[in-house]
Amino acid sequence: MRLTAEPAFVLHARPWRETSLLVEVLSAGHGRVGLLARGVHGARRHPLRAALQPLQSIRFDAVWRGELARLTGAEAVDVAPRLSGEAAMSAFYLNELTLRLSPRQVPQPELFAAYALARERLRDGDPLGWTLRRFERDLLEALGVGFDLRFDGDGEPIDPAARYRLDPEHGPRRLLLDRGQADRAGAATGRALIALGEDRLPEGADLASLRRPIREVLAHHLGPRGLKSWEMLAALAGVVRAPPDAQAMPERDRS
Known part of the structure; x- marks a missing residue:
């Protein structure tokens, strides 16, 4: 099968043998695709190498043979976001998470759209914590394992004043009032879950409370x-010793 002018985002590229690359992309029509890019070194091949850098939006041509497709051409659609520091680490996290959880050769149009939005939010300098939580x-x-954040796992409406753990199989689980301080500190506020479900930016401490529960769900998968x-x-x-109370730190975010 041939792929022609297929839109995609580059997730990862690594050297293969002396002159080639193994590239993973998230494509618009075929989901995650592995590409073998032969002979990418040399001055004349610089535009191709530049197009195959992580976070780059491309259109590519390829011939599918088995699990990998042989790349026959690719061109950059735009200039990839130029990121540094925490924003660059956030982009690495988005790419790695997508690479690990998205299945190969399964169309994921919702995930493709979500990745495109997250990429532009990184470019625009939106709050990193909020960009990451929305993408997660x-x-x-998109993978069919999300939650309806209006209700907990028992079908009860989320209480803004309560705290919740996220059960990977059953959704939000309300913490009892007698749970220890450590348990409550690692749980999301009801206000944060409601805001995330409504795609509305939570306040700082509420936004920070989402990080650990969502990470536990991702770790399960x-x-x-x-x-x-x-x-x-x-x-x-x-190396950089952080205060023990992460809730008090600015939510720039540490994915």
């Missing part, structure tokens, strides 16, 4: 092997 929500929805971006952030936190 949309990713889970990822299985025993976590994300390199999480490991990198944990290592960074070990």
